[in-house]
Amino acid sequence: RKEVEQDPGPFNVPEGATVAFNCTYSNSASQSFFWYRQDCRKEPKLLMSVYSSGNEDGRFTAQLNRASQYISLLIRDSKLSDSATYLCVVNMGGNSGNTPLVFGKGTRLSVIA
Amino acid sequence: EAQVTQNPRYLITVTGKKLTVTCSQNMNHEYMSWYRQDPGLGLRQIYYSMNVEVTDKGDVPEGYKVSRKEKRNFPLILESPSPNQTSLYFCASSFGPASTDTQYFGPGTRLTVL
Secondary structure (H helix, E strand, O other), X not given: OOOEEEOOOOEEEEOOXXXXXXXXXXXXXXXXXXXXXXXXXXXXXXXXXXXXXXXXXXXXXXXXXOOOOEEEEEEOOOOHHHOEEEEEEEEOXXXXXXXXXXXXXXXXXXXXX | OOOEEEXXXXXXXXXXXXXXXEEEEOOOOOEEEEEEEEOOOEEEEEEEEEEOOEEEEOOOOOOOEXXXXXXXXXXXXXXXXXXHHOEEEEEEEEOOOOOOOOOEEOOOEEEEEO
């Protein structure tokens, strides 16, 4: 069964806080992992890919734990502009052109002044 | 500007009246997909295309058709829309397979079927 699970939130945090989201996936054969950001009533946009060794982009850090089948996103020094829904996206095994890509339902973040 | 465009952005229609939602990308991407997004369900893939004249079903293809006659265009066709197809629809494209490459989404089409 294809499944990507996220805590829907909302996470309400003050500006400057550090917040972490986790996402679990069911298929141990999954090979590609992403975090997308979606603003209210807008299209999703890639925030970052998640690599096996973990990766950082400014205030954002993504980590992958294959043994426990979860990925995480850490946001440091939260800004008001970080308020959005964060989508965990996982491919369900293999990297061919027709490998299904499964989106989590999203975690909503509100950063409060 | 590199982009994916969709038209119309908003549409209210009635059951059974055929409609087409257009999608066009100017990035010369091989791969294109259609998704629908419903509250509490996340994005689900309807159809995808790996190249011109190559299309395949996604997770929820029932009630939809697509075509890929040109690389840049990937229209979504609802031959006989029903109320359960009321949703927010996104077209997406990527240079490589969607399963490994960044997907660029269009702005979305909000469809209501009465």
